[in-house]
Amino acid sequence: DVTYTSMIGVLCKANRLDEAIELFEQMELNKKVPCAYAYNTMIMGYGSAGRFDDAYKLLERQKEKGCIPSVIAYNSILTCLGKKGKVDEAYKMFDEMKKDAEPNPSTYNILIDMLCKAGMLEDAYQVRDAMEVAGLFPNVLTVNIMVDRLCKANKLDEACRIFEGMDKKGCTPNAVTFGSLIDGLGRRGRVDEAYRLFERMLDAGQVPNAVVYTSLIRNFFRCGRKDDGHKIYKEMVRRGGCPDLTLLNTYMDCIFKGGEVEKGRALFEEIKARGFVPDVRSYSILIHGLIKAGCARETYELFYAMKEQGCVLDTLAYNTVIDGFCKSGKVNKAYQLLEEMKGKGHPPTVVTYGSVIDGLAKIDRLDEAYMLFEEAKSKGIELNVVIYSSLIDGFGKVGRIDEAYLIMEEMMQKDLTPNVY
């Protein structure tokens, strides 16, 4: 039984759900009533595959067969409900489960998580209190969930309060706790506090991971403190920290945005030198950085390097490359890619159209720009000020004032305010 069940678990994790189901059904045939462990595993398998209804049906079948579902089965179902945001049903299930099994700390965490995600912070606090009333202690995961959600809801001080109070409750912050809060503070520009937290992390004997360094670097750069950003990178290296690809991509983007083009290029080389294969984001960042530095001509070569490497472009990458082509006199190439992306299941966005329309407008190909403008409208894309500005600017520049005026009026009718005068 146990062997079967672990096999089912392995199959589920390997995305071979069909085989898992087959095995499970065989168990049901042989044994009439599989053990609770088997049900747990199978319910979880359905859940992580997104087949929530099947998970629920299996729970019902388990009950019918007289096997009492364990808390773990219920937790899996609650997780499913959480992923669908069905808070009410989750509450109902929570009450219902008490007949069969005692909720454990995970049960409460799952509830708290979904309430936080639904923005129902007050309810989340209530559940946390109920947890204590039930004689269970919130653990580090409970805190992590709340800290993260509070930060994202811009309730930083409250997040800090919970963080500061956790030690008293006998739970120690871990890397995720620190990471969430350091990033939460940094994103809101409170980088010095974030850095102090980083120091506390060190004092507490924790080893900061790449997530923490990435967040610090990005946020210091974003508020214009380039030198501090660089220092943090060096500090990481000095401490023997190992950058991952996300960190290097982020750092490269920061460097480019700070105007250090050659350093940015060097970082791309370093990514390769460190044995990473640049991913679609690495290329997007590099190309974008070069475009902004006036080196849009290099898009062509990089685009082919990307393809050669087998890198699959996503919407943002297409947008970036298309912009690069537009800004290096290769508008036809941009058109071609516009078609390519449609064909590959990436519908052009308002940004895609924005790039091409602007590219065309800047070289006075206004009729084509206008055609794309109409095309975007016909596709139901919400046009924004950027698009209108490019067009108005273009028509105005060549003296087609009447048309510029009409477009301007259309923009006003949409309640968009011009930002270029």
Next chain:
RNA sequence: CCCCCAGUGCAU
């Protein structure tokens, strides 16, 4: 066998 799975890229 169940819960946080915290950090990167685009147009005027």
